[in-house]
Ligand code: PMP
């Protein structure tokens with residue numbers, strides 16, 4: 001979002017994908033898998049459309065089909081021991097993207113301040129700006145990218161309306177500990193802020209030691225927090241755009257109020273298939289994790305061999321690499337050359353930061369590039385080959 005001209009610009013994902021296509025390149029920019037989700041899941045969506053099971057071909061109830069909300073509640077109970085009333089504590093959304101938009105619009109009034117950890121998923125800044133709120137950030141910095149809890153506490157003012165949490169985190173792969181989440185919930189409760197916890201990477205855990213907890217499993221969180229999930233990442237179907245919001249009836253109802261007017265409802269057949277997957281993933285989560293882990297290790301080793309300093313993540317789709325080992329340029333400049341000269345698309349982390357960070361040449365985030373490894377292993381090997389040949 002460009003405040004100077006009050007226009008919404010094409011996202012870094014669109015620009016990188018377009019550049020990779022123009023140069024006949026390999027797109028390790030936008031995070032989407034190039035192997036689609038399980039066949040049984042896709043058949044369930046096809047069956048819902050052709051037999052009108054559900055029934056799913058006309059408008060669904062605004063908050064989502066009851067059986068979809070029950071499946072989300074059952075999933076949260078099974079994985080996290082969190083009890084939710086599917087009737088009023090679960091809301092279906094058009095991907096996590098709509099969940100984020102509706103949540104920020106619900107809780108961040110114009111003139112308020114929204115706190116996020118930087119780097120942050122780009123839609124947080126854009127939606128905060130559209131809400132007329134100001135995004136302020138607290139750093140996550142290499143090599144561990146841990147949230148700075150003292151800095152978060154210091155950043156809260158009487159204007160703070162929300163704290164945005166994203167764990168497992170895009171782009172660093174950091175997984176917040178329970179202690180960190182407890183501290184964040186405490187700070188939000190003390191400051192009268194609402195926590196939005198974006199948990200779309202919950203099933204892409206690559207390091208068993210780093211356990212993911214939904215924010216709603218933290219004592220007291222139900223008073224201040226909503227959690228967001230998405231089927232796109234969990235089931236490798238990013239085009240389906242099935243998301244959900246969970247939390248107390250009071251908070252979810254406020255998000256629902258906004259969501260009624262952003263899409264009202266979408267995707268009945270996808271809700272039908274995802275409800276089945278949430279009830280029983282038939283081993284897909286574990287299988288997907290194993291493939292991602294191998295992809296991560298392959299890409300991380302290749303980038304390190306090419307001379308970049310690599311930060312191997314505990315979760316998610318992305319490896320970060322510091323370009324200073326191979327160039328004096330910023331990651332944004334290097335990424336532009338990498339895609340046009342070597343045909344490899346990657347996302348400079350500076351696209352996921354505030355302008356003030358981008359303008360600070362001392363800030364390490366300006367030298368980090370994000371590479372997606374949710375790709376076939378021959379594609380990753382090809383990308384590494386192109387990068388090394390070009391360097
Ligand atoms: N949050 C984060 C942190 C993401 O990386 C993404 C993109 N995958 C989204 C939200 C959007 O999710 P969806 O595709 O379900 O809209």
Ligand code: GLN
Pocket residue numbers: 011013014029030031032170
């Ligand atoms: N979440 C994906 C990423 O971070 C992209 C989503 C999008 O294109 N908006 O790469």
